[in-house]
Amino acid sequence: MTTPCSTTTAPARTTAPARFLLLGDSHAGCVGGAARAADLPFAGGPVGSGRDFLGPFFDADATGLTFRGAETERLHREFLDSLGARALGELAVPLVCTFGLSAHTVATRQNWDIHRDRHGAVPDAFLSGRLFADLVRATVRGALAFYDLTAALGLRVLAPLPPQRVPGMSDPRVFFAAQDVLSGELAARGVEIVDLRARVTDGTGLQRPAFCQADDTIHGNLAFGRLIVSELLDRGL
Template sequence: MKTPYSTTTTAVGATGTPARFLLLGDSHAGAVGRAAQAAGLPFQGGPVGSGREFNADFFDVDPRGGDVVFRDTEADRRYRGFLDALGVDGLDRLPIPLVCTFGLSMHTLATTEYWRIYRDPRGVFAPGFLTAGLFADIVRTMVRGALAFYAHALDLGLRVLAVLPPQRVPGMSDPDVFLAAQETVRGELERLGVELVDLRPRVTDATGFQRPAFCEAADTIHGNLAFGRLIVHDLLARGL
C-alpha cells in the first residue's frame, strides 16, 4: 500500500556507513525517515503499510527462529528488503536499535463510530469511562498485535524505541478518545520497557494538540519535516 511517505533510504550498507537504527512503522514513520535522510543520519527502513494494519494480529513468529513474518505480503516484502540492505536475515539478528510506530496511529483507535455503543442517547460517555478499566481493556485488545510485536522484539534483546504520533485528530475521530487511548498504550509500552519518544511538550499548544508549525499542511493526520527533525534530534540525544 502506498502512503504519503512511502519512500525509504537507499541501502546504507552500500555506502559503507553502518546504519544507526532500523525504522519500521506506518505512514507516521515517513517524517522520521525524511528528516534522517535530510540530516545525513544513516538508517534503514520506513513505512511498511498503513496504521490500521498494525494494531491487531499482523505478524507471526517464524518457528525456525526469532524472526517475524508479516501477514500482509507487501509489508513482509518491504521488511525483507530492509533486512537484506542491512545484511541480516531476521529481526533476531538485528545488531542495531529498532525505532517503531506500530500501534500508535491513535486516530484509528479513536474512530468515533467504534465508540458509539458506549455513549448515552445524548452522545455522552458515562462519567469516568475514559479512565476506567473497561476502556483500557478495550484499547489493549485493539492494539494487541502491536504490543505483542514490541514484547517480542524486547525478548530478542533489542533496544526498542516507539515514537508517539503527531497530536492531530481528523474529523472521523474523537479527540477525547484519542488522548485517553494514547495514555493507555503509552503506559503499556512503558511497562514493557519500550523507550518512548514523546515530543508533546515541544509540539503542542494549550489545547494539547499539534501546533501548525509541526503539521503536514496537505492532510489532517501527519507531522511535517520539522516534526521529524525533532524526533531525529531526540534519537541522537539518546545515542542512536
Template sequence: MTPYSTTTTLADTARFLLLGDSHAGPVGRAAKAAGFPFAGGPVGAGRDFHADFFDLRGGDVVFRGEETEELYRGFLGELEASGIDALAERGVPLVCTFGFSAHFVATTANWDVYRLADGGFAPGFLTGKLFDELVRATVRGALAFYAHARGLGMRVVSVMPPQRVPGMSDPVVFGAAQDVMRRALIELGVDVVDLRERVTDREGRQRPEFSEATDGIHGNLAFGRLILRELLDLGL
C-alpha cells in the same frame, strides 16, 4: 600482503532499523536530510498494525501483508541480516511507530455504545480498566510485536503520533487511547518519544509549523527533525 578493504556499508554504520506506518515517514526524511545512517521506513498503513499482523519463524517475524513482508526483507538485506533476531544479536536498535495511529482507535462510531445520552462518557471511563483493556485488545498485534523484540533483547524506541485528530475520530478518545498505548509500552521496557509538550498549542493540538500542510493527520519534516533529535538524545 593480504588484501583488505576499508569500505564501510550501511550494515556497518546503521544506527537503527525504522519500521512503521506513514508516521514513520517524517522520521526517515529527517534522518536522510541529516545524513544519518539507518535502514527502513513505512511498511504499511496504521490500521494494518493493530490486530494480529505477523507470525513467528524462529526468532524472526513474518509479516502477513505481502508488501509489508517484501519491504521488511529489503530493509534486512540493506543491513545484511537474516532476521530481526540477527539484528538483536548485533545490537541494532529498533525505532517503530506500530500501534500509535490513535485516530483509527478513536473512530467515533466505535465508541457510541459506551456513551451517555448527552454523547459524553461516564466519569472515569476513559481512565478506567475497561477502556484500558479495550484499547490494548485493539492494538494487541502491535504490543505483541514490541514484546517479541524486547524478548530478543533489542533496544526499542516507539514514537508517539502527531497530535492531529481527523473528523472521523473523537479527540478525547484519541488522547486517552494514546496514553494507554504509552503506558503499555513503558511496561514492556520500550522507550517512548513523547513530544506533545513541545509541538502542541493550548488545546493540545499539533501546531501548524509541525504539521504536514497537505493532509490533516501527519507531521512534517520539522516534526521529524525533533524526533530525530530525541533519538540522538536517547543514545541512538
C-alpha cells in the same frame, strides 16, 4: 493519495553504517525524511498503514517474524539484508517503530457511540476505567504482540508518539485517553517512548501548525521529524 510522510521508502544507502532500523506506518515517513535530510544513515521506512498493525499481522519464530502482508514482508527482508541480518533477532542496531500508535484510528467515533452519555460525550469515568483500557488493548493486540516479541528478542526499541492531530472521524477525548493506554503498554514492554508533546502542542494538547503536514489532517511534517531525529540522537542512536 500518499503524502511526503506516508511514502514507503527503500533503505538509506550510505557508506556509513546504519544507526537504526525504522519500521512503521505512515507516521514513520517524517522520521525517515528528516534522517535522510541530515545525512543520518539508517535502514527502513513505512511498511504499511496504521490499520495494518493493530490486529494480528505477523507470525513469530525463534529468531524473528514473518509479516503476513506480502509487500510488508518483502520490505522487511530487504531492510534486514541491508543491515546484514538474517532475522529481526539478529538486529545489531536499535529499532525505531510506530506500530500500534495510530491513536486516531483507535479513536474512530463510531466505535465508541455505545459508551456515550445523554450529552453525546464518552464519560471521564469510562475513559479512565478498566473496560476502556481492555478495549484499547484488544484493538491493538497485534502491535502489543509485536512488542512482546521484540522484548523477548532483547532488542532496543524506541517508539515516537504520533502527531497530536485528531481528524474529524475521531473523538479527541478518546484519542488522548487511548494514547495514554498505548504508551503505558509499550513502556511496560521495555519500549522507550519518544514523547515530544511538550514541544509541539498548544494549550489544547493538539499539534501546532508549524509541525503539521499542510495537505492532510493526520501527519506531522519534516520539522516534526527533525525533532524526533534530534531526540533519537540525544538518546545515543
